[in-house]
Amino acid sequence: MKKSIQLIVTAFVSTFMFVQCGSQNSEETTIEENASETESKKPTLTMLWETPDSLFTNESVLYDESTGTIYVSNIEGQDPNGKDGKGSIGIISKDGKIVNASWVSGLNAPKGMGIANGKLYVTDIDELVEIDIASAKVSKKYKVDSAIFLNDLAIQNNKVYFSDSRTGKVHLFDAGSVSTFSNGNEGINGLEVAADGTLYGLDGSGLKKWNTDGSSSIINANIKGGDGLVILKDGNFIASKWQGEIWFANDTSQTLMLDTKEAESNTADIGFIPAENIVLVPTFFKNKVVAYKLDY
8 A cells, every 4th residue: 555655745746747747848948939039039110201392402400309300401502611601501300201301490500409408409510500490580699619510419407418520529508608518529510308307428449438527438349330329218329320320239249230332322410200110311412301110
């Protein structure tokens, strides 16, 4: 009788262990499959629409979340540093229609844009231009000493940061005056401010961030020479390169999502509609803005 009981117990334990091992193996297989799926999923851009090609030499796109307005800076010529008075700011709709190609005209070579206190701030070669949005009129121009090629612009708490690609400086406009926030940034271009107030940018050394004292550190050294920069909410970034590339990046990796070099279509200072994950791409010499859906 004892022997029979022992045999039954042994059989039960063996069966229990088999079931447990089988369940564990199944769980491990599922985890591995899920990990594989995660690793294989790459960020992508899918084209949604493009405007007519009548936004001449468009360099930058800015989406205003408060109104849904999309602003486009148009150099309107072949010289991105020419003081010819031909530059303008246009407005397009969220479905790619041109609302007003020359909402504000009479600029030179407008590039980066940002909004604060009802004003649209625009870099224009060696000046920071302030446009009153309600009246669509230039309200002030701030001459920047030693400026050569003012480029991108980012705003946080009414502080306006803007880059000079030729001098390697990041300037700060605050309370009506311009100062130099940071020096020695080779080919500095794209700027963006995170929700916590940290300034990020793109220069010849890669994707970097600045401390409040103007010192900086590199986040990703592989994204060199970028143009436009978008900060996503989860520690990721989108970076464009003017030659025709758009990258998805973070502090450990980077993925090329779009390459339009063969089509000779530039990807300049990109804009972003965060609620819909839409990337807005100014194509410069192609004279149109193209919208892409971001999936990642």
